[in-house]
Amino acid sequence: MTVSAAGAGQIIWVLGVVAWYVIRYPFARRAKRLRVVQDQRSKIETIGLAAALLGLAVVPGIYVATGIPRMADYPAHAWAVGVGTILYVAAMWIFRRTHKELGKNWSITLEIREKHQLVCSGPYALIRHPMYTSFLLMGLGQAFLLSNWVVGLAGLLGFAILYFLRVDREERMMLQYFGPEYRAYMDRTKRIIPYLY
Template sequence: MNLSAAVVGEVVWVLGIVGWCIIRYPFERRAKRVPVVSNRRSGSEVLGLVSALGGLAIVPGFYVATGIPEAADYVPRWWVILIGGILFWVAMWVFRRTHKQLGRNWSITLEIRQQHELICAGPYSLVRHPMYTSFLLMGLSQAFLLPNWVAGMAGLIGFAVLFFLRVDKEERMMLEVFGPRYRAYMAKTKRIIPYLY
């Protein structure tokens, strides 16, 4: 069977999304058992989460299922698909390590849980927000895997909206809870790209 690069890219993307769901599910179930002490959910945060879901799952999923918008397609290259596959694998590795390191502290929204701890080990020793790093890598991999200007770029746009609507609020919340410890941690680490940003 002779598979085209476009089909392989779509299959890798689908497998990556399935992997994302498999990784997140047990942590989401466990997190529901830990009481929330403070919830900072806001309209802008919901907008960011919807944008990320739309850009990283709904728009590309619609494209993979229907081929629409076909007018935005371009010719894929095997080397581009390979880069996309590697990026998606790295994204899922960071995503899983981040969840594992957070453990009972993990939350999909801006929440402080009972006995919340400041995590500075594992991927958190390199960046303050490795979960966003994994989303950035997912968005980049999507741009490589899906040879369509709309579906491919939707992930980066969705990630950017989530990141810029939420990261400042998240850091303010952590400063309120952990004070000087978090400020010292901020001084030693970058936000999402080690040594750069």
């Protein structure tokens, strides 16, 4: 039995989402054990997280399970599935590295935990927000893997909403907590794309 390019793209997308969950789960469990010393959660952040969840998981999940919305389908190509696979693998590699580097400092929301340290190693040596980089790569990978205009753009839109609602607030929180140390870190790094932005 041969799998079509569209079917292969969907299978790889599902495997990517499973990998995302497997990577995140142990860190989420450990994070609950540490005391939060500063919390800047807000409705705006909740909207950003919900948009990312919808665009990178719910909308494509519905599409993979049901084919809806079929009217936005376009022909799938093996080269696009190949590009999407490379992007998704890169996203998962960066996602895993960010969690490993952050360790106990990781949080899904804007929080500072007890004994929080500024992490400047691994991917953080080049960019301040490599987790957002992984989400951007996931959104791009999704656009290549799932041959549907609505679903492809949903991932990028979900990422963009999260990024633009959250990154400035996150950097203000880090400046407030780490002061000149974080300012110096900002001066020598880019936000999400090494050497560019």
